[in-house]
Amino acid sequence: MGKIKRQYRVISVHQTFNGQLKVNWKREYKKEFLCPQCNEPRIKFHAHPKTLCRVSWCCIACQLTGSLTQRVPAYIFRYRSDLECPNPNCQEIGNDGQKGWIYQIGKKGKLFTCRFCGVGFIPNSSHPSSWHSRQNQQKLSAFKFDEDTWDLRHFYENTTNRKRLNFHDIKPDWYKFQVKKYIQFQINSQSSAESILHFLSYFRQFGAIIQQKSIGSITKINREVILQFIDSIRTQASTTIYKKVHALKQFFEWLELDSNYLIRSRDFPKLSFNESNWLDEVTRKAIEEKLCKIPAPIARHYQVQLWTAARPEDICSMNFDCLKEENGKWYVRFYEHKVARWHQIFASRTIRQVIETQQQWIQQTFGSDYPYLFCHFRAIKKTSYPTFTNIKPLPEPPRNDVNKNPMVRIIRMLIEQEDICDANGQTPSFTGKITRHSRLQEVRSQYGLEAAQLYADHQKSYTTVQHYAPPTKEQIAKVDLPFQELLMNTDNKFLPWQSLPESLLKNPKAHELDLEIAPRIVVYGHCALDPKIPCPVNLFPKCYGCSSFRPSTSKLPLYERQYQGEKQRLAEAEKIGAELALEESNATIEAMDKWLPELKRLADE
Template sequence: MMQNQQVIQIQNKVSQFINCPKCKSTSFRKNGKNQSGTQIYICKQCNKTFTPEARNLAQEQYGIDVNPKSEYSKNVWDCRALGVDGGVGKSSYKLNFLPIKQDWIKETAKTYLKVCLSSITFASVQEKLGSIRKLSKFLSENYPDVTPEEIDRNIITEYTIYLASQKLASSTRYKCISDAKLFFDAAYQYQWLDVRRYLVRPEDFPKIEKRLPRYIPEEVMQQLNQCLDDVAEPIMRMVLVLQECGMRISELVNLSFDCLLQDKSGDWFLRYYQFKMKKEITIPISREVARVIQEQQRYIRKHFTQKEFNYLFCANVGAVRPDFVPSPHVMLRKTLPNHLNRLAKRKNICVNSGNLWHFQTHQFRHTVGTRMINNGVPQHIVQRYLGHESPNMTSVYAHIHDQTMKEEIAKFQGKVVNIAGQVVEPNDLQADIADLQWFKKNIHAQALPNGSCALPTISQGCPHANACLTCTHFRTTSEYLAEHKQQLEQTNQIIQKAEANGWVRQIEMNQKLKTNLENIISVLEVDANDA
């Protein structure tokens, strides 16, 4: 009885269109979430997994009827009609089999990719189809009448030579040969085609060249920053965030509206989801970038309600238009580089050789990694900051410049207290992460001589001049205990002199300062003794 009630509740939550795309059953249960956070369900009748939200989107927003059986019979598949999640920031939803000239390759590719759609992402399936189309083109140009059983090692060897003649990167050729191997292996294993076994062998694969980071030259970055006022404000803010944070474009356009966090010391952090690595990471950011993000939050609040749109950056009505008319949709990944390359053309942004620079969003990520390595940031911290899965992914940046390694600075320890001696707790953030604190203190540090300021970035300057010890935004730790004791001794001397001379105002101000210092010292002394 309880299970039936849960099924009814789930059905009411998702939509009236929900049913299994395979057997049309309305009996299903939850089966986790995909990388974009969409709920996945599994049919109790046929065990088919599906995302009803994707079906809803296709039906309501695109006017597409979700009918996988009908779609699979076509030569161009739309993932929305298949009920398949197209992935984050997708601009293409199609699988086009029309360029494949050979019917035996076309029909087998459909069967093969239909199986692949159940286990890998739609983007990966698109890449596999692209490789199969290259294979088809080669065969139609060189062996137009070839049959499956006639494919042999000689033809495969000529195919590898053909790929090399196309001036493709070694990694692209490797991918094409790998996809051809998987295609033929599956065709042999499942007896879809009468092909030979082991058509593609290890010696067919090219050696992948080590790629150096495609960082943006400093002269290009300077020209870009001088011209940023000439682009729409949301585009300008996206560039400023990219220049410091180095995230991927899919991560930038899908930034949550509430991506800003502040720690107990008053410093700012950015939290976002890495779709490639399938994990959430938190990185420290400067107060200037925090202000940029806050400005963009006000921009979104001005144009949309939170229920209407819950992302930091929105789409432009008509992505190619030079002005920016906000639309409550996630921005396409190609929109930002389109704006930047039009700017480069208008403002003649060139490298020193005089050639016009062509912007790609991933260049900003490589630029951030290269700068950090060159500035002496330890490689394991760069790895953490960029969210790399392994040190090998980070080590590529070390090939550009010699590392100027610095000694590790003492890790952040101890309690943080305000002027009342109260321990300040973090704001939904683990602020004792040693690597992030190292980066925060040495790259983005904005400290006072005896503590730090937690004045919100949105504020326009400090209203307290040099009276930090009477300011509610002041933060300090036990590492400044000696300075506080020395200042307390000086304050007591000032109070004695003020009392002797009858200076009422000076007594009042310094008595407040003395109380705050005594509160701070009493708490920090306990902290220091515990350590």
């Protein structure tokens, strides 16, 4: 006997807004439809229960086939007409006239996406970085002290709309109230927005200790709580610990507590500043040669930030109309948030063209109402390098966070993918801040320290040297080695280094007089006498008045400290009538008065 062929019912199931629709094609089809190719009504239907295509049709006339049970897309049966797309760049109109085409994704029913622009979001989300919160942040409501979220735009004019103070997780309530009052006091005292955000972070951590200890009032804060807080942050960097402890001490002083008892001097760690880091010339040239491989707006962001040597926050919030013309010359003008003042630097023709090109792109992308020169981007993925086909611009300033800033992220990808190395063959560590160090170091090496100081808008040259543009090894060798230090005699006349003894030329360390012997023998500098011959005076405190003594500009901070110490010693000796100490201090001060002012002047040149 032949195998009996089992017949399946030709029924297709379709998802609709009102549930599932079942169609029995053997029974209900009355030749209403024609073949789309030959327009013949000769259509047969077949059932395939073991495949994804459960019901198919075939035209007997032309053999064209098709499926009747293709899956209905989620954007159809999960469509939400009551929701609009939160992406300000999405201008498409949905089926019911609303902005965007929103439908539900995922099994939990919380996440939604737009079919047109692809953004995902959770409606009514309270997270600060959510699309819903971003829309609400655009509207500045009236300030209320009792609310647990403060918008910094109430207090600072040039602050981006992302910055808010969040007091929700600060416990207990009495401590939160005092923190709010102190934060308000700091704002009224003209503290910067960044400092306020840092203060709040520190107090949030300290509040966790107070909550854990169940402390019920200000007066219950004791030394044990402070020690536990310091112990909780002991693994952090010394500078971070110092800032947190110092902020806490200021807070206690404002609360009129005994801050000196609660926080001791030994609680502050010793600070050691690392050497400034910058991109060397090899790295900068390699990055500039490869900028054509990344999106043009990101490349322009890098070029402007490097040229201006501005801080990342200042570049992110740079105004659209940052180019200014004065007396036929062009300048780039931007606001410095750290020092709360405007700064401008000369704009070369090249950087002017870069900025003007960026302005045109911003206008084409967001229109003429967008106030910033740069914008944030989403959908930046390493797998999409170098085309970045899914990258989307957003009408908001770039994030300052190094891990979220689009320029920093893409430049890091560029360095990694293009195998860019520095002069030592190592992969450079790129951050948003490093462009400021790099540009100032370049300006100093070409035009000098004063030019770098003016370029960075530093009030003191010490800041430029210590934190941004220290002298290179070549500059040190040119100025300080071996004998180009400024040497003077007691009559303020220069002595050429060739006139010094041969032993000093061979071994300058042999003539150094750096002595610090308690309680009063303190001498810094050089002696022109042969170190093998005993000193005829043999009284070290009188070295500063000796004709063989040579002060050095490199030791100027030591001289200034010693000079102030001798003045204090002189005042104390006069009070108690110590004649010997009075005589020695007078002699030292009189000797230093002969050459110290001139030494200061030379050091400042």
